[in-house]
Amino acid sequence: xxxxxxxxxxxxxxxxxxxxxxxxxxxxxxxxxxxxxxxxxxxxxxxxxxxxxxxxxxxxxxxxxxxxxxxxxxxxxxxxxxxxxxxxxxxxxxxxxxxxxxxxxxxxxxxxxxxxxxxxxxxxxxxxxxxxxxxxxxxxxxxxxxxxxxxxxxxxxxxxxxxxxxxxxxxxxxxxxxxxxxxxxxxxxxxxxxxxxxxxxxxxxxxxxxxxxxxxxxxxxxxxxxxxxxxxxxxxxxxxxxxxxxxxxxxxx
Numbered sequence: 001x002x003x004x005x006x007x008x009x010x011x012x013x014x015x016x017x018x019x020x021x022x023x024x025x026x027x028x029x030x031x032x033x034x035x036x037x038x039x040x041x042x043x044x045x046x047x048x049x050x051x052x053x054x055x056x057x058x059x060x061x062x063x064x065x066x067x068x069x070x071x072x073x074x075x076x077x078x079x080x081x082x083x084x085x086x087x088x089x090x091x092x093x094x095x096x097x098x099x100x101x102x103x104x105x106x107x108x109x110x111x112x113x114x115x116x117x118x119x120x121x122x123x124x125x126x127x128x129x130x131x132x133x134x135x136x137x138x139x140x141x142x143x144x145x146x147x148x149x150x151x152x153x154x155x156x157x158x159x160x161x162x163x164x165x166x167x168x169x170x171x172x173x174x175x176x177x178x179x180x181x182x183x184x185x186x187x188x189x190x191x192x193x194x195x196x197x198x199x200x201x202x203x204x205x206x207x208x209x210x211x212x213x214x215x216x217x218x219x220x221x222x223x224x225x226x227x228x229x230x231x232x233x234x235x236x237x238x239x240x241x242x243x244x245x246x247x248x249x250x251x252x253x
Contacts, residue, residue, distance in 0.1 A: 101124070
């Protein structure tokens with residue numbers, strides 16, 4: 001952004017910071033900021049790339065692909081190749097994603113990029129119903145390695161998920177457990193998947209507490225109504241109806 005006037009560069013930078021801050025928790029908000037940055041500086045590669053990731057996070061794959069292609073033309077950087085291939089998957093073109101996985105550009109990627117490309121290719125195989133091929137695609141030295149790298153948890157998770165889809169539950173459980181070991185920051189839900197396979201049921205504590213609270217309220221109202229005389233019965237019923245309406249409004253809100 002060095003080519004931009006300082007004030008404009010500052011405005012663009014602020015919007016890009018917000019894109020990065022919101023993209024995981026609020027993709028729509030991130031997308032909005034990316035559009036502002038794009039309007040201010042569409043000829044800046046970093047802006048096009050950020051706009052691409054914001055669109056990708058919102059499943060706007062055609063738009064994301066266009067932005068990634070623009071960023072690549074501007075920089076010649078090959079790092080976006082895997083996510084571009086995944087956009088092709090999102091557009092319902094897994095064959096195109098597989099073509100990209102076999103392209104010469106893949107050999108120019110660093111190790112992380114090559115692992116990402118392998119994940120995309122396996123996903124494309126699954127899109128096409130080729131479950132065994134997806135499993136084979138993920139089998140690699142990176143998967144077999146005992147060392148934990150930034151991509152290890154996701155790679156093991158994808159392998160476990162592919163095994164499970166193919167009906168190989170015993171192996172899937174083993175690899176979900178390995179994914180948990182590598183997933184120190186909770187980037188996957190491997191622990192939940194493992195628990196589900198072991199028959200653990202999750203209960204929403206908040207919902208349970210609300211149900212108990214509703215039961216206590218109803219019990220209290222029944223006791224109150226039983227203690228009223230005949231002359232007070234109508235007003236008690238009216239109060240009960242009003243209370244139940246309020247309970248309904250609270251739940252609906």
